[in-house]
Amino acid sequence: MELTRRWRGRREGADDGAGRHSCGAATQPAEKVEKGPGRYAFLPWLLMGLGAFSNIIHGRSGNPWLAGAGLLAFNSLYVSVVFAAFSPRRRDTRYPLYALAALAAVTFAIALGFGGEWFLFFPLLSMASGTVRAIRGKPLGIWLIALSGTAGFLSGWHDATPWGSFGIGYGTFLSGMVTATVLSLFDTIQQLRATRQELARSAVEKERLRFSRDLHDLLGHTLSVVVVKAEAVRRLAPRNLDAALAQAADIEAVGRQALTEIREAVSGYREGSLATELDRARSALDGAGIEVVVRRAGPPLPPQAEALLGWVVREGVTNTVRHSGATRCEIDVHADGDRVRLTITDDGHGPVSSGASDAGGTTAPPGAVPGAVGGTGLIGLTERLAAAGGTLRSGPDGRRGFRVTAELPVGAGDLADTEE
Known part of the structure; x- marks a missing residue:
């Protein structure tokens, strides 16, 4: 928390200083020209x-x-x-x-x-x-x-x-x-x-919104995986030391990958990979004790579509691990010549509004982490996909479970079906 406050203070100070510098140097002479003749x-x-x-x-x-x-x-x-x-x-x-x-x-x-x-x-x-x-x-x-x-x-x-x-x-x-x-x-x-x-103000607000979404998508998923892996280490350590060490190694790998992604995000060169996110999703769900099935069909996707769908996988799996209390999760990716469709379905309770039952809320399952229904992650993803001409829908799947569906337009390509 202290590091976060320091970083936020430095960022706001830099924004204010930059704003005063850019406006102060350009505004004073401009005002003399733009004032015009008076009465x-x-x-x-x-x-x-x-x-x-x-x-x-x-x-x-x-x-x-x-x-x-x-x-x-x-x-x-x-x-x-x-x-x-x-x-x-x-x-x-x-x-x-x-x-x-x-x-x-x-x-x-x-x-x-x-x-x-x-x-x-x-x-x-x-x-x-x-x-x-x-x-x-x-x-x-x-x-x-x-x-x-x-x-x-x-x-x-x-x-x-x-x-x-x-x-x-x-x-x-x-x-x-x-x-x-x-x-x-x-x-x-x-x-x-x-x-x-x-x-200029609108550009600053959009950049801050983009940065907040990136920060949420990066750290939210990573920390959730670390928590799940740490819980697995705690459960396995008394009876299976080798399995516990394997989970600890996964924690180390996730942490190193998160550091790499943060450095790339700061540098502005981060590009998501759908295959990488699917592998991480499988690892996170396995560590949480959730049966996972991943299917993928279709041609290779453009980098932008890969990155956007990677964020959807990351956010959807994070919500499944943290909030749903599910025992099974299915991830389907199907692409054709015009569009790609990603569906994440689980048999849990979906996101919860609190840890107890209330009016309009859902009772949290045992072990679920409370969170806001349709939180900032899904809202941010909806905005991102809408900007790319796509859609994002989320809600209950029948009588039990939760489904997240994302669709994006893509270019034509050769179909190639794979089962993961």
């Missing part, structure tokens, strides 16, 4: 209204009080639209649209009422439109085309200057389109960054 970046553009303000000061706009009120209303609505478009609480509501509609009404009113420099407020209206998320995309393009065309026409009609009319129309369209494009680009970058982080 205050659009306020200096209000200086385009200095010409209109100058007209008010010099009395060239007719009624200065009305012109001043119009300028104040435009600036206030412009700031309201921009701030609402960048507000996390308001940007996805209808408030920016209502404020933009009011801004458009004020823009048309002051441009038609005063003319001249006041038409420069149309590009500002277009820029404010580009900040509103609700109309980005196709609605924004239609709106900008209509707005720029109208602004150019009104400017030419009011002042009779064709080049000024073209400049107002072109500036109106370009300011809104560039604003929307830039903001959409930064929104996309932010979404990609969030997706990348989510994928």
